[in-house]
Every structure is written in structure tokens, then in C-alpha cells.
Amino acid sequence: MSSNLRRVVTALLAAPVVVGMAYLGGWLFAALVALIGILGQRELYLMAQRVGARPHHVGGFVLGVLVVAIFLRPALWAVGATALLLFVVAAPLLLPQDQFLVSFTVTIAGIVYPTALLGSLVWLREVRSATVTDIDAFWLVLLVLLLVWATDIAAYYVGRAFGARPLAPTISPNKTWEGTLGGVGAAVLMGLLLKMTVLDLLSWPHVGALVGIGGGVSQLGDLLESTLKRSTNVDDSSQLLPGHGGMLDRFDAMAVAAPLMVLYLHLVAGIF
DSSP states (O other), X not given: OOHHHHHHHHHHHHHHHXXXXXXXXXXXHHHHHHHHHHHHHHHHHHHHHTTTOOOOHHHHHHHHHHHHHHHHOGGGHHHHHHHHHHHHHHHHHHSOSTTHHHHHHHHHHHIIIIIIHHHHHHHHHTOOOSSOOHHHHHHHHHHHHHHHHHHHHHHHHHHHHHOOSEEETTTEEEEEHHHHHHHHHHHHHHHHHHHHHTOTTSOHXXXXXXXXXXXXXXXXXXXXXXXXXXXXXXXXXXXXXXXXXXXXXXXXXXXXXXXXXXXXXXXXXXXO
């Protein structure tokens, strides 16, 4: 099976699972997001180990899961804060002294990127307000997912077919301006489709802003992960997903775009 076919088959199998769990919401969706985050966190830790860091995997994973749980049940914040404090206090006993600073920093960084950032999707799915019902919250999560996925797919295939001008050759030689514009165009089309069908909750200007984040800023997330890989001399964060690489390869754009879109909906659109 060719790499491209493996990529398509993996996406066709995985996407319905993510969408289905998002529809169900609650602990099931939170568990899926936590699993994705922890797998990406592990890949980040393994990359960091290649350059001398020795992060504390178990401590990082436990704190990552707690962050996602707090997004689901905010009342758990005291548990999470206590666990973080205990880890900080115990860190000198848990981490190697010769690489303490970098190991401690990487452990904490992995909790934030990607796990906590992806956890914002759980926060969005649990939103309820005078204007946001359960099904509205699902459509908002689906908006975030589809904008980023459409951008990623179009950028990849347009770049392969028409790419000629490198976007950031020192970071990711295969990314091109043509692919970037193709990704933005796909996000625009997806935003138009969703607005005309299921997004009565949002005005056109708000949809436009979200399209800008999902279609534009999300591609910076891809460059961020490419920089991490280049700095640790790896091609893919892992081989977990056939045709895609690792979980971090697949959700790098989402980890950047999702929290920004959720914050936009909260702080600017004011729907919750």
C-alpha cells in the first residue's frame, strides 16, 4: 500500500471516531482528547530525550490527564493544582540532577503542548449558556475540527500538485506558498458551507475570524512541530498513524488553532 493510500485510509477510519466521540461528549470525548494528548506528549518527550533531556513521563502524563479532566469538570481544579504543586516539590528527587533544568522544563512543556491545548476542545464541547445548547456545542467543536482538517488536507495536496515557492525552506522544505493558499481556500469553503447549514449561532464576521484562525494560524502550528522535529533530527514524531506519522504530526495544527478559536468564541464572540 502506498504512503498516500495509507494516509487516506487512516484518515477515513479515524475521523468518524473523533467526530462520533465529539457528538457523544462528556467523559468519552474527554478520554479521547486525553489519549491523543498523552500520545503526543510521549512523542515530544521521546524527541527531547534525543537531545539530552530526561523528562518524567509518568508525572507529565498524570498532570496532562488532570488538565483535560479540569476542562470537563472545573471543580477538579484544586486536585490538579495540588498534583502540580506536589510534582514541583518532588521534582528534585524525580529528575536527574545533571539535566534538571531542561528535563523539568520539557516535562511541564509537554503538559501544555499538546495536551492542555487540545483539552480546550473538551471545554468547548461542555459549553452551555442561554444561547448554546448541547447540539450547538457539538457544531462548534465540529467547526474547529473541520476547519483545521480541511486546511491540512488541501495544503498537503495542493502543495504536492502545484507547489513551487517554498514557504519556510529552513524549517520545512516541502511546505509551499501554493499549499498554504490552498489550505486557506479550503477553510473559506468549509466555513461558508457550515455557516449556510448549521451555524446560525454565529454571525458572518465571527465565522470569518474563525476561518482566519483555522485556515491561517493553524498552519503555523505545523511549522512549530516541524521546528521541534528538525531540532531533534527526526522526520516524524512516531510511526503510530500509517501515512501520517505520529499523533503530534496529525494534531500539531489543531493544538495551536483549537485553543485560539475557543478563546475567540469566549472573549470576542461572547457566546459563553
